[in-house]
Amino acid sequence: MSRSTPLENLPNQHKESSNAYDQNENTLVKEILQEIDTDKNQSSQQKQQQAMMEQQQHQAMMEQQHQAMMEQQQHQAMMEQQHQHQAMMEQQHQKQDNNMMEKNQNLNKIEINQHMDDQQIMNNQMEKNEKPQTISLIDKIKLNMRQPFIVGLIAIIVSIPALSLMLENMIKSKESLAPYVNIIILVLKGLFSGGLYFGINKSL
Numbered sequence: 001m002s003r004s005t006p007l008e009n010l011p012n013q014h015k016e017s018s019n020a021y022d023q024n025e026n027t028l029v030k031e032i033l034q035e036i037d038t039d040k041n042q043s044s045q046q047k048q049q050q051a052m053m054e055q056q057q058h059q060a061m062m063e064q065q066h067q068a069m070m071e072q073q074q075h076q077a078m079m080e081q082q083h084q085h086q087a088m089m090e091q092q093h094q095k096q097d098n099n100m101m102e103k104n105q106n107l108n109k110i111e112i113n114q115h116m117d118d119q120q121i122m123n124n125q126m127e128k129n130e131k132p133q134t135i136s137l138i139d140k141i142k143l144n145m146r147q148p149f150i151v152g153l154i155a156i157i158v159s160i161p162a163l164s165l166m167l168e169n170m171i172k173s174k175e176s177l178a179p180y181v182n183i184i185i186l187v188l189k190g191l192f193s194g195g196l197y198f199g200i201n202k203s204l
Helices: 007-130 137-158 161-172 178-203
Strands: none
Touching: 137 178, 161 178
């Protein structure tokens, strides 16, 4: 006797097969969607990482450019300072040279003026020596009468009796000189006359 499936059970088996198929399809769709989401997430992460790397590279490049600009500015500032220092040193040397030249010029002028003054003095002295000295009559009389006047004045002074008396008393006060009183008076008058003549002649 063969086994047979009742007809009422056939639709149930078809429904179970259909439900399993739907579950498998839903699972497959979910997996596909998950893979799509995963790809999207990975792509988004890669883009973010790439953007961050590009941003970091750009920032590093900007920092390098900024550093290069700073170094260039520092170099330019150092060069300007060197130029300014060199210019100041050159100005100082130029000023010292100018002062030295001015001093030398002043010294040369002083020496030239001194030489000219000395030359002028020498010329004036030579002119005076070359000119004949003209003496007036009054000056000649004064020159000629000066010596006799001095001698006469000394003779008058020496011939004063009071002077002779004073000398004689001084000499006689010493008994040892009394016999030579006249000779000593003459000698003393001669010495006195010579000294007096010398003094008067120098003072006139």
